[in-house]
Amino acid sequence: MSQAESEAAFLARYDPADYARPAVAVDLVLLGLSGGRPTLLLLKRDRHPHAGRHALPGGFVGIDEALDDAAARVLREKAGGARAHLEQLYTFGAVERDPRMRIITVAYLALLTEAAFAEARARAPALIPGAVAASPAAEGSVTVHAADGAALPLAFDHAEIVALAIRRLRGKLDYSEVGFALLPELFTLRQLQDVHEAILGTGLNKPAFRRRMLDRGWLDPTGRFETGTSYRPAELYRLRQTSSQTPSQTSWQTPAQGD
Structure with missing residues (x-):
């Protein structure tokens, strides 16, 4: 690069196609309490990959869309716009996390009060409740169960996302006000x-x-x-x-x- 070249000239000749770009998504850990247990609201996938498995509500981020705006849009489109506390959780970017292509997802906690949980289910009937069973151990894994007790296998790395969400909530309960969002x-x-x-x-x-x-x-x-x-x-x-x-x-x- 020439020291004399202006930034405007550099940008004019810059070609984004020189670099492969991964897709970016957001996934919402829609979480409330039901029957005294943390309970997710999930969607059953009706297409490949992972058809028949349950997944966190999510979607791709538009090229001109901020991450928080994308999370709010997914909340509107897939949870009927129920009122929720949205908090960015973590970025998941394992190379093989999605078999379609390289997809990086930014997970959000979306915490629901009892009223908001019921509202989301009423507005978005496709949402399926899944009770979270987590070991009290700090690094324990989680399993998710339907109302009849049957295990709900999660798509992609969503079990890992849910496990981190529970650990994060547990870690913040004692020093922050996050629990009041429920x-x-x-x-x-x-x-x-x-x-x-x-x-x-x-x-x-x-x-x-x-x-x-x-x-x-x-x-x-x-x-x-x-x-x-x-x-x-x-x-x-x-x-x-x-x-x-x-x-x-x-x-x-x-x-x-x-x-």
């Missing part, structure tokens, strides 16, 4: 503990858990109580809003008008 705006301490136990795959000491949560200063008591219970109603809490929280449209995706 809860409604108002919740009881019992519901908060249920979320932690479901993700961690183990029971927790009730008094110690509640004391730890309250001592962190994350919770605001509302003075309101749950209704419609056959036992003594519990107080409702909400996540305290702090100056460090910066919600953005890319974090909380809602259906656009007309979707």
